[in-house]
Amino acid sequence: MTAAALAPPTLDFTDFQKQVLVTPEDSDLFLGGGRGGGKSFAVAILMLRHAEQYGQAARMLFVRRSFPGIVDFKQTTRDVFGLVYGRAASYNAAAHVWRLPNGATLQLDQLEGHVDFGKFQGKSYSLIATDEAGQYSDPAALDLLRSCLRAPAPMRPRFILAANPGGPGHGWLVRRHVFAAPPWTPYTEAKSGRRFINCPSLFTDNPFIDQREYDSQLSAATATDPELGRAWREGDWHVARGAYFSAVLNDNVMVEPWSPDTLPRIPDAPGGDRAFMQKMAALQRAGRSWGKLYLAHDFGVSAPSVTYVVAKSPGIEGPDGRFYPRGSIVLLDEYASHEPGSLSRGMQYTVPILSDRIRELAGRWSMRPEGVADDSIFSRTGATAGSISDEFRAAGVFFAPARKGDRIPGWERMRTLLQDAGKPTSPASTFPGCASIGGRPFRPCLATLARPTTLIPALLTTPRTRADTPLSAA
Numbered sequence: 001m002t003a004a005a006l007a008p009p010t011l012d013f014t015d016f017q018k019q020v021l022v023t024p025e026d027s028d029l030f031l032g033g034g035r036g037g038g039k040s041f042a043v044a045i046l047m048l049r050h051a052e053q054y055g056q057a058a059r060m061l062f063v064r065r066s067f068p069g070i071v072d073f074k075q076t077t078r079d080v081f082g083l084v085y086g087r088a089a090s091y092n093a094a095a096h097v098w099r100l101p102n103g104a105t106l107q108l109d110q111l112e113g114h115v116d117f118g119k120f121q122g123k124s125y126s127l128i129a130t131d132e133a134g135q136y137s138d139p140a141a142l143d144l145l146r147s148c149l150r151a152p153a154p155m156r157p158r159f160i161l162a163a164n165p166g167g168p169g170h171g172w173l174v175r176r177h178v179f180a181a182p183p184w185t186p187y188t189e190a191k192s193g194r195r196f197i198n199c200p201s202l203f204t205d206n207p208f209i210d211q212r213e214y215d216s217q218l219s220a221a222t223a224t225d226p227e228l229g230r231a232w233r234e235g236d237w238h239v240a241r242g243a244y245f246s247a248v249l250n251d252n253v254m255v256e257p258w259s260p261d262t263l264p265r266i267p268d269a270p271g272g273d274r275a276f277m278q279k280m281a282a283l284q285r286a287g288r289s290w291g292k293l294y295l296a297h298d299f300g301v302s303a304p305s306v307t308y309v310v311a312k313s314p315g316i317e318g319p320d321g322r323f324y325p326r327g328s329i330v331l332l333d334e335y336a337s338h339e340p341g342s343l344s345r346g347m348q349y350t351v352p353i354l355s356d357r358i359r360e361l362a363g364r365w366s367m368r369p370e371g372v373a374d375d376s377i378f379s380r381t382g383a384t385a386g387s388i389s390d391e392f393r394a395a396g397v398f399f400a401p402a403r404k405g406d407r408i409p410g411w412e413r414m415r416t417l418l419q420d421a422g423k424p425t426s427p428a429s430t431f432p433g434c435a436s437i438g439g440r441p442f443r444p445c446l447a448t449l450a451r452p453t454t455l456i457p458a459l460l461t462t463p464r465t466r467a468d469t470p471l472s473a474a
C-alpha cells in the first residue's frame with residue numbers, strides 16, 4: 001500500500017547503496033570501506049525496505065556502543081523516514097522507538113558490552129544493525145546479540161554491521177570480514193556460520209557530500225596520523241596499525257592461556273613444597289623445563305603502560321602439549337594500565353603504584369620482577385629525580401633498556417615470527433597466554449623477540465577511540 005512512497009523524488013541512492021540493496025537478502029552484510037561513503041545512510045535505507053516488505057512483522061533493532069552514536073543515527077533515520085513518510089512516522093523519544101505507518105518498529109539502543117546484553121535477552125528482532133562496529137574492541141556482545149535474530153518464515157532475518165577502519169575493533173573486523181573474500185562476494189563467517197557480503201564504499205563515491213570539504217575535514221582530523229587518514233580516505237584496512245598483524249593472527253598464534261601451576265620450570269622464589277621443587281629440578285636436568293621468565297614493559301602515564309610476562313622456549317613442549325621450537329617467544333600474561341573502556345587512555349599511575357601492580361604480576365608467575373623496558377625511562381628527567389627506571393628500582397622492579405630499533409623493521413620481524421608460528425621447525429613463534437586486559441577478554445596476540453617493547457605496546461596504544469568525532473555524524 002505504501003509502495004508508491006518508496007520512491008519519492010527526493011530519496012536518491014548512491015551507486016554503493018543501490019548495490020547494497022540488490023545483495024541477496026539471505027546474506028548478512030558488512031559495510032566497510034572508508035568514511036563518508038554512505039554506510040549509515042545505507043543502513044537506514046535497508047531498514048526502510050525491510051519495513052515496507054514485512055510491515056508489522058518487521059521488528060528492527062539498531063545498536064551502537066555509545067549514546068552519542070545513537071543520536072547520530074536517529075538523525076539519519078529522521079532524514080530517511082521523514083522523506084518517505086513525513087509525519088506519519090512517529091518517534092518515541094523516551095523509548096527511542098520508531099513506529100512506521102506500516103506497523104514496523106525500530107528500536108535504537110545502546111549496547112556497551114556483553115554485560116549489557118541482558119536487556120535484549122529473550123527478545124526477537126527480524127533485522128539487527130550496528131554502526132561503527134569497530135568501536136567494539138571485542139565482538140562478544142555483538143555475537144550474543146545475534147541470538148535475538150529470529151523471524152517466522154518467509155521473512156529472512158538479517159544482521160548488518162557497518163564500520164570504519166581504525167577503531168579498537170579493527171583487528172577482529174579485519175580477521176572476520178575485510179579480507180575474508182573480495183568485495184561483493186559472499187563468504188561464510190566462521191564464528192556465526194552465516195553468509196556475509198562485504199560491501200565497501202568511499203566518500204569519493206558519494207555525490208551527496210561536498211567531497212573537497214570532506215577531504216579537508218578528514219585531513220584535519222588525522223593530521224597526526226596519516227595512516228589512519230589513508231584508511232578513512234581510501235578504505236585501506238591494511239594501513240591502520242591495529243591491522244598490521246591481523247593477517248598473521250590465527251589459531252597458531254593465539255592459544256589458550258597457560259597457568260603458572262602447570263608451567264614446568266623452577267620458580268625464582270623457591271616456595272615450600274619440596275616434592276614440587278624436586279620434580280621441577282628433575283625436569284630441568286632432563287632438559288624439559290622452561291627457563292627464566294622476563295618482563296617486557298612499555299611505560300605510560302597519560303597513555304597506557306603495558307607489561308608482559310615473557311617466556312622463551314628452550315625447544316620443548318609447552319604445558320598445552322604443543323611443541324615450541326627453540327627461541328619461540330610466548331607471552332604468558334600481561335598487565336595494562338588503561339582506563340576502563342578505553343585502550344588509549346592511561347590510569348595516571350605513579351611509578352610506585354605501577355610497581356606494585358607489576359610485582360603482583362610477577363608474583364603470580366613466581367618470577368623476579370625484572371626485564372626490559374622502553375629506552376625512554378632510562379633518561380634522567382630532572383636534576384634530582386634521576387630516571388624513571390631508578391624509581392622503578394627503588395620500588396623493587398628492575399629493567400634494562402630494550403634498545404628499541406625503528407618501528408617498521410621491528411614490526412616486520414615480528415610479523416615473520418607470527419607467520420612462522422606453529423611450524424614445527426622454525427624458531428621463534430609466538431603464543432600469547434593473555435586472556436584479558438583490564439578485566440575484559442582480550443588477546444593482544446603478540447609476542448616478540450629479543451626486544452619486545454619495540455612491538456607489542458604499539459598495538460595496545462594504537463587502537464583509536466575516536467568514537468564520535470564530528471566526522472562520524474557526517
Ligand SMILES: Nc1ncnc2c1ncn2[C@@H]1O[C@H](COP(=O)(O)OP(=O)(O)O)[C@@H](O)[C@H]1O
Pocket residue numbers: 011012013014017034035036037038039040041042201206208209472473474
Ligand atoms: N542517499 C543519500 N541521500 C542523501 N544524502 C546521503 C545519501 N547517502 C549518504 N548521504 C549523506 O552523505 C553523508 C555521509 O553518509 P554516511 O551514511 O554518514 O556515511 P558513512 O556512514 O559511510 O560514513 C551524510 O551526510 C549522509 O546524510
Ligand SMILES: [Mg+2]
Pocket residue numbers: 039040041131472
Ligand atoms: Mg557512518
